[in-house]
Amino acid sequence: MSLSEKNLAFVMHCGEMGSRWGFNRTIGQMCGLLIITKEPMTANEIADSLSISRGNVSMGIKELQSWQLIKVHHKPGDRKEYYAPAGEIWDMANRVFEERKKREIDPTLSLLRDNLLDEASNDDELYAQKQMGEIHNLLETVTKWSSELQRLSPEQLNKLMKLGSGIGKVIDLKDKIFKKEQ
Amino acid sequence: MSLSEKNLAFVMHCGEMGSRWGFNRTIGQMCGLLIITKEPMTANEIADSLSISRGNVSMGIKELQSWQLIKVHHKPGDRKEYYAPAGEIWDMANRVFEERKKREIDPTLSLLRDNLLDEASNDDELYAQKQMGEIHNLLETVTKWSSELQRLSPEQLNKLMKLGSGIGKVIDLKDKIFKKEQ
DNA sequence: TTTAACTTTCAGTAAATTCAGAAAGTAATG
DNA sequence: CATTACTTTCTGAATTTACTGAAAGTTAAA
Numbered sequence: 001m002s003l004s005e006k007n008l009a010f011v012m013h014c015g016e017m018g019s020r021w022g023f024n025r026t027i028g029q030m031c032g033l034l035i036i037t038k039e040p041m042t043a044n045e046i047a048d049s050l051s052i053s054r055g056n057v058s059m060g061i062k063e064l065q066s067w068q069l070i071k072v073h074h075k076p077g078d079r080k081e082y083y084a085p086a087g088e089i090w091d092m093a094n095r096v097f098e099e100r101k102k103r104e105i106d107p108t109l110s111l112l113r114d115n116l117l118d119e120a121s122n123d124d125e126l127y128a129q130k131q132m133g134e135i136h137n138l139l140e141t142v143t144k145w146s147s148e149l150q151r152l153s154p155e156q157l158n159k160l161m162k163l164g165s166g167i168g169k170v171i172d173l174k175d176k177i178f179k180k181e182q
Numbered sequence: 183m184s185l186s187e188k189n190l191a192f193v194m195h196c197g198e199m200g201s202r203w204g205f206n207r208t209i210g211q212m213c214g215l216l217i218i219t220k221e222p223m224t225a226n227e228i229a230d231s232l233s234i235s236r237g238n239v240s241m242g243i244k245e246l247q248s249w250q251l252i253k254v255h256h257k258p259g260d261r262k263e264y265y266a267p268a269g270e271i272w273d274m275a276n277r278v279f280e281e282r283k284k285r286e287i288d289p290t291l292s293l294l295r296d297n298l299l300d301e302a303s304n305d306d307e308l309y310a311q312k313q314m315g316e317i318h319n320l321l322e323t324v325t326k327w328s329s330e331l332q333r334l335s336p337e338q339l340n341k342l343m344k345l346g347s348g349i350g351k352v353i354d355l356k357d358k359i360f361k362k363e364q
Numbered sequence: 365t366t367t368a369a370c371t372t373t374c375a376g377t378a379a380a381t382t383c384a385g386a387a388a389g390t391a392a393t394g
Numbered sequence: 395c396a397t398t399a400c401t402t403t404c405t406g407a408a409t410t411t412a413c414t415g416a417a418a419g420t421t422a423a424a
Binding site: 042043044054055058059061062079080081 | 369370371372373374
């Protein structure tokens with residue numbers, strides 16, 4: 001039961017992209033493999049499909065679980081664990097996004113907050129603080145905005161996404177309405 | 183002319199975050215350093231401030247230029263090149279965002295497009311294509327959306343960002359108005 | 365209990381990345 | 395054209411990261 005050429009190509013691509021997406025090659029491959037495979041897979045099947053060691057698969061599973069990207073299934077009368085994607089594509093993308101925010105933004109935000117609480121003690125520090133303030137604002141906005149998006153219902157989200165170039169108009173629209181209400 | 187303790191802490195933090203942000207430690211440090219330093223710096227000043235080799239700085243500059251994050255200044259009667267951030271924080275974040283989209287999304291999008299053009303030749307491939315289709319849609323949406331955001335005027339953008347939890351309401355609003363217009 | 369079926373951990377190795385410093389390149393000046 | 399002041403490229407060493415395969419751990423059934 002091995003992968004067709006096309007499917008293998010996709011899985012290998014996921015591997016190559018793996019590190020860009022925040023994990024490593026093997027984990028990217030595993031993730032891709034599980035996504036395009038209809039039936040949940042055992043660790044051994046994964047190892048065989050990708051020609052990697054069983055131990056490596058075990059570590060990969062752990063990592064994918066920490067990202068909440070896969071879940072475990074069991075079959076009656078079978079002790080093996082079967083792994084499958086934890087949700088729809090959209091959910092998984094969200095998870096990756098959230099996790100990356102945690103790693104790429106939150107630590108910096110916290111450093112900046114601390115720094116901005118201190119009084120600058122000379123001109124260099126003053127300028128630096130000004131710049132850090134800018135970064136801080138930007139990151140706060142991104143954070144707020146992303147949590148906002150996650151709060152929307154899938155339906156609303158869909159509408160928003162389909163809005164496309166209409167978004168500008170809607171902002172203007174909101175503006176007008178808001179003025180009227182004043 | 184060395185960094186104050188606080189500013190150094192920020193620069194080192196940028197280094198630690200560097201690889202998460204898509205470059206490496208040195209380049210992260212260089213980027214942070216240039217951002218909080220008011221005056222443009224020479225390659226040697228950068229090397230000294232960060233205690234790294236001159237060659238390393240040169241490679242870092244090249245990389246930062248490929249990201250369009252820094253620009254070169256010249257002083258009359260001085261052959262040295264002086265480096266400074268290429269724009270405001272917001273612009274730089276945009277550049278990073280764009281560049282990362284190019285590296286993290288575009289290649290996959292193109293692979294998926296190719297794959298989806300082919301006829302699936304069995305059940306496995308059919309299921310795989312269904313999943314790839316989902317990913318494709320998601321990535322297309324993200325792409326469209328991000329280019330949309332970049333097209334907005336800074337003013338509109340600001341309004342949009344400040345909208346926060348109001349975004350849901352505006353979508354519903356837009357919905358109502360649109361219905362009326364039907 | 366013991367065994368069998370499975371999973372996880374871990375030490376050592378392999379591979380990839382990062383970096384310093386030397387060598388080579390470039391261009392302005394005398 | 396030689397010198398000086400600079401920049402870039404490149405090599406191999408150091409560091410970091412990823413991976414294998416063996417050993418240890420776990421759990422269920424016999």
